[in-house]
Amino acid sequence: MQKQTTLRRRGLALIPLCLVAASLHAATDPLAPTARWSAYTAGRAATPPMGWSSWNAFGTDIDEAKILGSAQRIVDSGLAAKGYRYVNIDDGWTIRRQIPEGNLVIRADRFPSSVTGGASSFRPFTDKLHAMGLKAGIYSDLGRNTCSQAYSSDSTDLPKGSVLEREVGLYGHIDQDIALYFADWGFDFIKVDGCGLRAYGATSAKVRSGQYRALAPVLDLESVGRSDIPAVQAEFAQINAALLRNKPDGDFLLSLCIWGAADVRAWGKNVGNISRTSDDIRPSWARLLSNFDSAAKRELYGHPGSWNDPDMLYIGKGDFDADHLVEAKSHFALWAMLNSPLMMGADLRSMPQALMDIVGNPDIIALNQDPAGNQATLAYDADDLEILVKQLASGQKAVAIFNRGLAPIDVDLTAEQLKFRKDAPITLTDLWTKAETPFTNETKLRVAPRETLILRAQGARVLAQGLYLSEQPGSVNPAVDGVTAPQADPTIFRSSFAWSGTKGAGERPMYAGWGGARADSTPYGQTLRIAGTAYAAGIGILANSRLEVSNHGYRRLSTQVGVDDSALDRTHGVTFMIYGDGKLLAKSKSLRWGQPAQALSADVGGVKLIELVARSAARGNEQLPVSWGDAALLTSARPD
Ligand code: GLA
Numbered sequence: 001m002q003k004q005t006t007l008r009r010r011g012l013a014l015i016p017l018c019l020v021a022a023s024l025h026a027a028t029d030p031l032a033p034t035a036r037w038s039a040y041t042a043g044r045a046a047t048p049p050m051g052w053s054s055w056n057a058f059g060t061d062i063d064e065a066k067i068l069g070s071a072q073r074i075v076d077s078g079l080a081a082k083g084y085r086y087v088n089i090d091d092g093w094t095i096r097r098q099i100p101e102g103n104l105v106i107r108a109d110r111f112p113s114s115v116t117g118g119a120s121s122f123r124p125f126t127d128k129l130h131a132m133g134l135k136a137g138i139y140s141d142l143g144r145n146t147c148s149q150a151y152s153s154d155s156t157d158l159p160k161g162s163v164l165e166r167e168v169g170l171y172g173h174i175d176q177d178i179a180l181y182f183a184d185w186g187f188d189f190i191k192v193d194g195c196g197l198r199a200y201g202a203t204s205a206k207v208r209s210g211q212y213r214a215l216a217p218v219l220d221l222e223s224v225g226r227s228d229i230p231a232v233q234a235e236f237a238q239i240n241a242a243l244l245r246n247k248p249d250g251d252f253l254l255s256l257c258i259w260g261a262a263d264v265r266a267w268g269k270n271v272g273n274i275s276r277t278s279d280d281i282r283p284s285w286a287r288l289l290s291n292f293d294s295a296a297k298r299e300l301y302g303h304p305g306s307w308n309d310p311d312m313l314y315i316g317k318g319d320f321d322a323d324h325l326v327e328a329k330s331h332f333a334l335w336a337m338l339n340s341p342l343m344m345g346a347d348l349r350s351m352p353q354a355l356m357d358i359v360g361n362p363d364i365i366a367l368n369q370d371p372a373g374n375q376a377t378l379a380y381d382a383d384d385l386e387i388l389v390k391q392l393a394s395g396q397k398a399v400a401i402f403n404r405g406l407a408p409i410d411v412d413l414t415a416e417q418l419k420f421r422k423d424a425p426i427t428l429t430d431l432w433t434k435a436e437t438p439f440t441n442e443t444k445l446r447v448a449p450r451e452t453l454i455l456r457a458q459g460a461r462v463l464a465q466g467l468y469l470s471e472q473p474g475s476v477n478p479a480v481d482g483v484t485a486p487q488a489d490p491t492i493f494r495s496s497f498a499w500s501g502t503k504g505a506g507e508r509p510m511y512a513g514w515g516g517a518r519a520d521s522t523p524y525g526q527t528l529r530i531a532g533t534a535y536a537a538g539i540g541i542l543a544n545s546r547l548e549v550s551n552h553g554y555r556r557l558s559t560q561v562g563v564d565d566s567a568l569d570r571t572h573g574v575t576f577m578i579y580g581d582g583k584l585l586a587k588s589k590s591l592r593w594g595q596p597a598q599a600l601s602a603d604v605g606g607v608k609l610i611e612l613v614a615r616s617a618a619r620g621n622e623q624l625p626v627s628w629g630d631a632a633l634l635t636s637a638r639p640d
Contacts, residue, residue, distance in 0.1 A: 143196010283318025
């Protein structure tokens with residue numbers, strides 16, 4: 001063990017000098033090691049949150065009976081015991097803000113228990129939920145006004161009164177409202193929407209009508225370039241500070257709802273517990289595809305405490321109702337594999353048992369709630385078929401075989417796709433039927449139209465003495481992913497805008513994140529390859545990047561590094577470095593395109609946080625994808 005020099009500060013704490021130096025350095029150089037995990041860990045989301053929200057079932061037409069009725073079914077049906085805990089009121093609960101003192105007033109006709117001795121309070125309501133063993137969630141907006149105020153065609157359920165009285169969002173009231181929700185009313189969860197920062201520009205019809213004050217839009221769903229990312233982040237920072245003040249025990253959950261805008265798919269993980277990766281889900285298959293795609297390639301951007309959110313479940317309506325059990329089961333299985341929050345969105349009072357059984361499947365819930373927190377990665381992706389594999393804490397894998405289309409598909413599932421040995425027996429267990437399929441090397445499976453086979457797989461790992469980093473995305477955080485100019489990802493399925501039908505040109509690519517870090521793929525979806533050698537396992541990322549890797553007791557990190565063959569920049573060199581708790585452990589020479597991979601290996605015994613830095617003098621990181629081929633954490637301290 002290296003002797004550590006320490007600083008003594010007022011006799012209180014001993015701070016290792018290397019950490020002080022590391023954090024000072026990081027302030028100026030984003031690639032400098034920080035020795036700390038920077039993704040969000042505040043709040044209570046060690047596993048993806050589970051519960052129910054009023055929006056998909058009721059829109060703004062909510063009341064106490066509907067919400068408590070669904071809560072009661074959660075308890076009575078046994079879903080609460082399976083982990084469904086959050087019962088969230090979405091948009092539509094506010095009648096006005098009192099002027100001048102600013103207190104928010106609840107719609108008394110809809111929430112009779114909120115009228116308490118002349119005051120307006122959700123405390124009796126949250127007390128009821130808490131007494132049922134549940135948690136309570138509330139809804140607000142980053143702007144002065146909410147989404148329904150911006151987009152509802154029917155004003156019945158909207159706030160009433162003067163322009164100022166109808167400003168029920170957080171803007172200008174963060175401290176006051178967060179204190180009201182959490183300290184006074186006892187909520188445990190807040191969803192913060194973003195329409196108030198999007199729809200109230202001076203020229204919008206709403207503002208021109210004189211009914212709403214103008215607020216310069218800083219969020220533009222269709223254009224990341226027209227969004228003011230720091231302004232949005234600054235508001236979330238204030239919300240976080242207020243949450244920590246008002247819930248000092250940390251029992252809260254912050255849900256970001258800016259629909260994949262403003263490049264949030266890259267930074268939401270630093271700011272909240274769950275972060276929407278796309279626009280609203282609708283009860284249609286095409287929309288499921290868009291929302292699924294918006295999260296499916298962001299496997300490195302979701303971790304314990306900071307999950308990707310492709311939106312709430314729509315099981316119970318339209319393409320996911322009791323007449324569409326195949327689609328409903330796919331929806332549930334896919335959301336579970338993505339480590340999405342499992343937020344039901346149906347009127348549970350009348351939810352058919354067949355659908356209750358889907359959301360109650362204990363094996364599928366278990367794979368979503370797996371403590372390792374690894375989002376599934378894509379092992380196959382072509383035509384209408386996707387194979388997703390998720391490493392579980394037990395050492396087993398969960399596998400989803402997803403048929404997006406309308407014809408049955410005969411699938412070859414291979415040991416290789418599972419990173420299992422070809423010569424050892426593998427057993428698949430179907431998580432709906434519990435049927436077991438033993439095989440060696442490869443097996444044939446048939447997937448019906450729109451079906452998702454969801455399986456647990458047991459086998460002998462190719463890498464017996466450790467885990468590839470790409471098998472543990474929950475422990476790998478692209479703190480700096482090298483993307484300098486966020487661009488829309490062209491691979492996400494574009495469903496039509498609900499309100500325009502097929503008029504116009506259709507939905508354009510709009511979710512930034514193209515070029516982000518990937519597991520077992522280059523940032524642009526190619527096979528990882530250095531000087532002609534392909535790597536089935538590894539992390540693909542752009543140059544000038546820093547990955548944080550949380551080390552759970554492994555002793556060695558080994559990898560083959562180099563500029564990926566897909567790089568357009570064929571001149572600049574890249575130097576690869578491995579740090580352990582802020583200390584340089586290994587460094588490559590400067591490697592250019594076409595040069596063979598260099599093996600790097602570092603003793604990480606006792607190290608908590610490993611950082612992998614790829615540094616280059618090149619300015620165009622986007623032209624310079626690099627590969628951490630075969631990057632793995634191993635139990636043995638000895639180099640190969
Ligand atoms: C936005 C959100 C939805 C819902 C509505 C409420 O559209 O994305 O999830 O909260 O607002 O108006």
